[in-house]
Amino acid sequence: MTDKIRMKTPLVEMDGDEMTRVMWAMVKDKLLLPHIDLKTEYYDLSIEKRDETDDQITIDAAEAIKRYNVGVKCATITPNAARVTEYGLKDQWKSPNGTIRAMLDGTIFRTPIMVTNIQPSVRNWTKPIILGRHAYGDVYKNVEYKIKGPCKAELVVTNENGEDVRRTIHEFNGPGIIQGIHNLDASITSFAEACFSYALDQKVDLWFATKDTISKIYDSNFMEIFEKLYEEEYKDKFEAAGITYFYTLIDDAVARIMRVDGGLLWALKNYDGDVMSDMLAAAFGSLAMMTSVLVSPHGYFEYEAAHGTVQKHYYKHLEGEKTSTNSVALIFAWSGALRKRGELDGTPELGAFADRLDAAALGVIEDGIMTGDLAKLAEPPARKTVNTEEFLDEVARRLEA
Numbered sequence: 001m002t003d004k005i006r007m008k009t010p011l012v013e014m015d016g017d018e019m020t021r022v023m024w025a026m027v028k029d030k031l032l033l034p035h036i037d038l039k040t041e042y043y044d045l046s047i048e049k050r051d052e053t054d055d056q057i058t059i060d061a062a063e064a065i066k067r068y069n070v071g072v073k074c075a076t077i078t079p080n081a082a083r084v085t086e087y088g089l090k091d092q093w094k095s096p097n098g099t100i101r102a103m104l105d106g107t108i109f110r111t112p113i114m115v116t117n118i119q120p121s122v123r124n125w126t127k128p129i130i131l132g133r134h135a136y137g138d139v140y141k142n143v144e145y146k147i148k149g150p151c152k153a154e155l156v157v158t159n160e161n162g163e164d165v166r167r168t169i170h171e172f173n174g175p176g177i178i179q180g181i182h183n184l185d186a187s188i189t190s191f192a193e194a195c196f197s198y199a200l201d202q203k204v205d206l207w208f209a210t211k212d213t214i215s216k217i218y219d220s221n222f223m224e225i226f227e228k229l230y231e232e233e234y235k236d237k238f239e240a241a242g243i244t245y246f247y248t249l250i251d252d253a254v255a256r257i258m259r260v261d262g263g264l265l266w267a268l269k270n271y272d273g274d275v276m277s278d279m280l281a282a283a284f285g286s287l288a289m290m291t292s293v294l295v296s297p298h299g300y301f302e303y304e305a306a307h308g309t310v311q312k313h314y315y316k317h318l319e320g321e322k323t324s325t326n327s328v329a330l331i332f333a334w335s336g337a338l339r340k341r342g343e344l345d346g347t348p349e350l351g352a353f354a355d356r357l358d359a360a361a362l363g364v365i366e367d368g369i370m371t372g373d374l375a376k377l378a379e380p381p382a383r384k385t386v387n388t389e390e391f392l393d394e395v396a397r398r399l400e401a
């Protein structure tokens, strides 16, 4: 056995819940610890630990990412009423992803993981389409009101000195609805910065789309912030890297995306990104074949799986049944974090290991050995459908070879 790969700086490791927690430990034991002298600062973000610490552990983990710059996170339960009863929680704690995102001020980038035997529904998508979703404001922080009968609805803005600005929304003759939404220049700017730097990092073209022809102030503000930042800070860098920035209307972008071969970053406003990321994930095959990274303009990176804790599989696992849960997104979360760690620390062995790990996982699938979710879609059909552990053992074997 050769020497294990050494790490200079620790990764911030955030453990999670249910089936993904089970797979997290397996990935470490079978794929990482035999090859790397793994250095992590460990935070247990399981629902029990968050409850015990009044969610302080989540804040501590985000603070740790600010110190070390790179984190890797397991999927975690965002408690609803049913989870409060199931785990006897003190409170319906907020989504850890939301808390961490708010503290790191980031944008989420999701990229499909492609294999030769799973065909995307859109045949010409031969390269991945990366999606960058703005994760603040708009309809996700709306104020709504139901109009019951005839009335005049107005938009009223009261300035610091008490002056009002008024705009008529509509003079209602009968029942209807109204909605107030907002966004912040600071948040849009950091979204734009994250997209420009990620496109540079990945060496791919950047597309951004809004509906500025209809929303002449609101959506135009997004477009103008992107445009200004591009002209002032990124144009030269993009030209040097041989990539382009392209702005178009959202409906035009949706039509064009169907005709490209992929290999681009598509930046989208919050709602568009929500809808389009589910469409892309489904079209490329599976949520378990999708990487997800939170990139902050302050230079922090957090890698995770795009899917949840796979609750139904976990209940089977608890009953002693074998599950066939796909660990690829978790493996790629680790490899993404290790590669970035290597890049920041100047330890290329880590990046090379990450590449071998990814290749081993994809190689197993391309050899026709896969978990049930993929076996349903494979073309040619799977040679062997394996359980959670068998899949990881196959990857481990390949990695050793």
Ligand code: NAP
Pocket: 074, 075, 076, 077, 078, 079, 097, 287, 288, 304, 305, 306, 307, 308, 309, 310, 311, 312, 313, 324, 325, 326, 327, 373
């Ligand atoms: P989920 O964990 O994404 O799973 C939904 C379904 O998708 C599963 O039942 C399974 O379908 C399939 N699936 C997802 N990941 C898979 C994988 N790796 N391998 C095979 N199949 C996979 O969503 P959920 O069950 O609705 O949510 C469970 C918990 O996750 C919730 O408490 C939620 O709060 C949390 N969550 C966390 C995150 C995060 O931390 N990033 C994100 C989303 C949800 P079949 O049952 O048909 O096999």
Ligand code: MG
Pocket: 274, 275, 278
């Ligand atoms: Mg959604």
